[in-house]
Amino acid sequence: MIDPVQNPEHHPELATGTLRALTRRLAVDQRNGRVPSLMAGLVRDGKTVWTGARGRVEDAEPTLETQYRVGSITKTFIAVLIMRLRDEGLLRLADTVDQHITGTPFGDRTIAALLAHAGGLTAEPPGPWWERTPGTDWDELAVKFDDSTAPHRSGRRHHYSNLGFGVLGEIVARLRGQDWFTVTTREILEPLALTRTTARPEAPYARGWAVHPWADILLPEPEHDGVAMGPAGQLWSTVPDMLRWATFLGGDSAEVLHPDTIAEMADPVVVQNGDEWRVGQGLGLQLARHQGRRLVGHGGSMPGFLSTVWMDVTEQTGVVFLANATSGVGGALPVGLLDILAEHEPRIPGEWRPATTTPDAALLALTGEWYWGTAAFVLRLLPDGLLDLSPMRGGGRASRFRAEGDHWIGLDGYYAGEPLRVVSDADGTVNHLNLNTFIFTRKPYDPAAPIPGDVDPAGWAGHTRY
Structure with missing residues (x-):
């Protein structure tokens, strides 16, 4: 990838000092976190204003074509599919699971509650840790359900549930008559031209690594098809595709979803700390407040990978980071990059102009x-x-x-x-x-x-x- 500091013409929108500050922050996090490779990008008003990379993928610097697994960012795609079904009148958010999938011990939980991680389901499905073992189909998964898969009453608390999104993905498949990824491709990826977002890795891609906690050595992490649990964290993607997804979450939704529906998804359903909330959950979107900004998006983690996409809808500014390490870098990086951009290159509002037409x-x-x-x-x-x-x-x-x-x-x-x-x-x-x-x-x-x-x-x- 072209070094934006050595080649500022690659990002002419930003000053050299801004590029150096962004690159330094990326370099510090990659080195201190001991991350094999790390990529990030910033978008403003629908235009990519910076991308950067540190580290190596198979002894080469990652490029804008390099895929990383984005983990739970997949959930935002499933949420969009559910909202499309709602907007088409094929389901209601108040529908219960039983109205679409019968025979589960959590059939009284609503679709809205599952989207907001407030349905009371367990964080993980029964059986071995699904993120590190080959997946099973829905029928094989469902026979393992019992009363322990719904330990909390619906609405009692925010309890993050990967299982809940496996359920939502199955509802999508049943209503569309095709598997969730085929529907995702047709209804989201193709209309938005997310050509490097896939269910399984396609070269060039980064291998997932675990870094030894006390030595600078690596262990490869497994990669598999989650099948029934795929909707909770299956997708692979690139920085450019995720920056486009950030602008989508900011309201630039083309024909995929009405902007009002995206705004509805970003309304807090459950929050932490009441009126002073810093972290919350909408309908399939994670929410955060930072330095006066209100961010919408999602984080992701799978064995060997970490990722985040955030969008400040008011400022129309988004950030993405992708890394191929099980741990070592976290949420401070993406908001730190937003802070650097805001400090060095504050957004200049558009000029006021009178209306082009005279109102009634x-x-x-x-x-x-x-x-x-x-x-x-x-x-x-x-x-x-x-x-x-x-x-x-x-x-x-x-x-x-x-x-x-x-x-x-x-x-x-x-x-x-x-x-x-x-x-x-x-x-x-x-x-x-x-x-x-x-x-x-x-x-x-x-x-x-x-x-x-x-x-x-x-x-x-x-x-x-x-």
């Missing part, structure tokens, strides 16, 4: 001050045709709305999914906004509007009435 006069007339009781709000018209309703001062309930037929629907915040209707008088004059029974008026408690509970006919007064 009636829509423009809705903008400005509105009141819910005595709480002041501002309704703004956004460049993408959405409405933004936010408190005039300080924090509070804020949401964006998208037009749907004769009303608007909340996209996020407190009013997500709630209908907003513009109510007019007989002469066409707008009287109030009805936000799922909340009445917003042009002045506080406007008596001309149908305020629930009515408005005192004596009106506003000073302290003499107190």
Whole structure:
């Protein structure tokens, strides 16, 4: 791979100092972690801005074509397949396992709970450690299930479950009538041109190694087909493919999934540390907060391999790292690379430009001050045709709305999914906004509007009435 420090023209978007800082961080982690080879990359606004590599694969420097096993990042692909089935109406997230696979001791657990690792299933399937032994098909795996495979009631806690994603992969296979990887290839890999993402390694690829804890010697790790457990960690991929996957998770989803569905997957279902959460889980996506950023993605590990993909959706900046070692490097590396990029090359926002089209006069007339009781709000018209309703001062309930037929629907915040209707008088004059029974008026408690509970006919007064 071309050294970006010695050849800065390979990454003209970044300054030489930034390239050196990124390369040094990669070199430090590879050396201190004693990792045979390590690759990483950064993407911003859909464009790769840096890639780097350290170490050797079969006595040669890895290239952008070199595959590594990405382990549990596979789960994000399975989650996307499940959400596609949901969007097509072929399943609901509230469906139980029993509605698609009968005869398991966890048939009452929902698909949503499995996606969020909140279904109470064991971390690993019964039998020998699946990551280091040849896989079996679903029927051979399922006969080993008993009550011990679901030790927690659904929703009690976040309990990471590889088994849960084996179940989800089987649901995909049954609803599509093909194995999970064939479906992944057709519905995700081909549309996104992820040509170097495969179920088994295809040359050139890195061999997985275990590094002796007290000596600088290596032991090869086994590689096999996980079969029924493949959906939990089977895939192999490259830095370029994983950077494209990062932009997908950031909303650049082509025709594979609606951006609203990706945003739904990134909503926290379970979190650690309550309001101050740092780590959480969405629908098949891991979530993290770091230095004011909110990251979505997933980590991966299999014998001989470590990986991570993170995307900062707000900044449209993503990071990937791939390594061929069982241990030695962790989550500090990818966020550290993001920190270097943010410090040395802060993202410059795009310039403001006026709208290219003039909005409908009636829509423009809705903008400005509105009141819910005595709480002041501002309704703004956004460049993408959405409405933004936010408190005039300080924090509070804020949401964006998208037009749907004769009303608007909340996209996020407190009013997500709630209908907003513009109510007019007989002469066409707008009287109030009805936000799922909340009445917003042009002045506080406007008596001309149908305020629930009515408005005192004596009106506003000073302290003499107190």
